[in-house]
Amino acid sequence: MSTSAISYKRHRFPAEIIAHAVWLYYRFPLSLRHVEEMLLERGIVVSYETIRRWGRKFGPDYTGRLRRKQPDRNDIWYLDEVAITIAGKKHWLWRAVDQDGYVLDEIVQTRRNTKAAKRLLTRLLKKQGLAPKRMITDKLRSYGTAKRQVMPQIEHRSHKGLNNRAENSHVPLRKRERSMQGFRSPGSLQHFISIFSAFRNLFVPPRSQRSALGIRTHRLRAMAEWNAVTIGT
Incomplete structure (x- = not known):
């Protein structure tokens, strides 16, 4: 800092x-x-x-x-994406949090596909400096394809029930989105x-x-x- x-x-x-x-x-x-x-x-x-x-x-x-939480090789990444409508057009906010609910990275993209998932993983690896012990996502296949390209050695669990931590991380922003009446761009x-x-x-x-x-x-x-x-x- x-x-x-x-x-x-x-x-x-x-x-x-x-x-x-x-x-x-x-x-x-x-x-x-x-x-x-x-x-x-x-x-x-x-x-x-x-x-x-x-x-x-x-x-x-x-x-x-502000001081950032130090990454650890035993970290678990929870990844999820949520749709946000801006000026009548759907965008996707891709988010990654760790086992403590700490937000690791977020990126707004227009697509919900492998290219978008790969961009998130690439940014995460660059920012964190090391790969996690495990990554957990919902059943979107793009995550698995992107993971095999970016960090094939990492364990990947794909199950909606296990991904609640990432899904819950969207709630505070949803509340702010309503109070702000949406985002302009x-x-x-x-x-x-x-x-x-x-x-x-x-x-x-x-x-x-x-x-x-x-x-x-x-x-x-x-x-x-x-x-x-x-x-x-």
Whole structure:
């Protein structure tokens, strides 16, 4: 994780307000106008369009500095794809999560075929740096064909019942999709999920830490890392 501070030069509002607005928008199912209203309640007058610009400018910088979970050879990849309609045209969001529900990668594509599955696997291998112990998918045949081309030595289990972890990972985005009334373009969706999922990876505890104490401890550590990244405290 980078230790250099993010520059907020030529911005009228201080770093704390900008970071807080971005955190509210991507962390919770709030619209930009909701965030605008919440800031106004605290005496901070800022338009929702300004909040949108903050998210687009600082969101990628924030998430790029957050610590990523280290890959392990015993990891299990759960892969799935979900249809999302953008401007009347069906697109496919391909997602990979690990055994803890940590989002490894997501990519918006227009196809649901072997080429699209191969692109996801290639990106995953490049980003993770090593192959998993096992990969689990639904019964879409494209996964098996792509797996044989990209990492033939890896065990592959294809069964809808085993893939619930990947399918459940779509739920938070579906909720946001409804509150945002859809996405304007594939590019805007790709930009949003790259930030949205990084926030979830940081703030949502893994399955092994779902006790009350574990959740509280995880959130405190997440907030400490968030503050260190965004405002250097």
